[in-house]
Amino acid sequence: DIQMTQSPSSVSASVGDTVTITCRASQGITTWLGWYQQKPGKAPKLLIYGASDLQSGVPSRFSGSGSGTDFTLTISSLQPEDFGTYYCQQANGFPITFGPGTKVDIK
Amino acid sequence: EVQLVESGGGLVQPGGSLRLSCSASGFTFSNYAIHWVRQAPGKGLEWISFISSTDSIRYYGDSVKGRFSISRDNARNSVFLQMKSLRVEDTAVYYCAREPPVAVSATGFFDSWGQGALVTVSS
Numbered sequence: 001d002i003q004m005t006q007s008p009s010s011v012s013a014s015v016g017d018t019v020t021i022t023c024r025a026s027q028g029i030t031t032w033l034g035w036y037q038q039k040p041g042k043a044p045k046l047l048i049y050g051a052s053d054l055q056s057g058v059p060s061r062f063s064g065s066g067s068g069t070d071f072t073l074t075i076s077s078l079q080p081e082d083f084g085t086y087y088c089q090q091a092n093g094f095p096i097t098f099g100p101g102t103k104v105d106i107k
Numbered sequence: 108e109v110q111l112v113e114s115g116g117g118l119v120q121p122g123g124s125l126r127l128s129c130s131a132s133g134f135t136f137s138n139y140a141i142h143w144v145r146q147a148p149g150k151g152l153e154w155i156s157f158i159s160s161t162d163s164i165r166y167y168g169d170s171v172k173g174r175f176s177i178s179r180d181n182a183r184n185s186v187f188l189q190m191k192s193l194r195v196e197d198t199a200v201y202y203c204a205r206e207p208p209v210a211v212s213a214t215g216f217f218d219s220w221g222q223g224a225l226v227t228v229s230s
Binding site for chain 2: 034044045046099
């Protein structure tokens with residue numbers, strides 16, 4: 001199975017800041033990587049797929065990069081509504097696996 | 108509007124069974140693969156099962172293999188998750204999520220989710 005790790009596990013940032021979350025796969029997954037945002041009590045929401053493609057309707061301040069084993073989610077100019085937990089997910093093969101999550105708090 | 112609605116959750120004793128349903132609307136259901144993903148209280152996301160659009164392929168995570176069974180009825184726009192031999196550690200919110208077809212972008216990922224169904228396994 002492909003193991004996914006994320007860092008940091010939590011981050012607290014101010015409105016307007018740039019936040020960077022990293023995700024690492026235990027083996028190469030080319031660009032089969034997605035990012036989700038989840039708010040408390042809600043279902044996850046797809047932000048980025050294919051490592052860098054922005055899902056329809058997602059603000060352009062969210063961006064993704066990377067390939068192989070190392071990936072990054074960047075939130076530029078953090079907004080109050082961006083609080084929540086962010087998960088990466090590999091879609092290179094079954095079983096599909098998620099990272100442990102990164103909790104983003106707004107200072 | 109795309110909608111996925113889970114139902115069938117509830118409280119069940121260890122060793123018991125439960126059947127979850129996922130009802131879809133607002134899109135051509137028969138074109139989409141469906142997954143089940145669960146989230147234990149205060150924990151992260153765990154993928155547990157997949158069914159292809161034509162029901163020709165099914166996959167399960169190791170933690171549920173042999174105990175859970177996924178199926179679908181494209182005429183009723185529904186997917187089902189039959190859960191047997193339930194354990195305390197199966198307690199979680201269960202989400203169904205759709206995966207776009209290969210011809211559509213974002214294939215391999217979950218572009219729409221239900222609101223979740225809580226399954227509690229406890230004596």
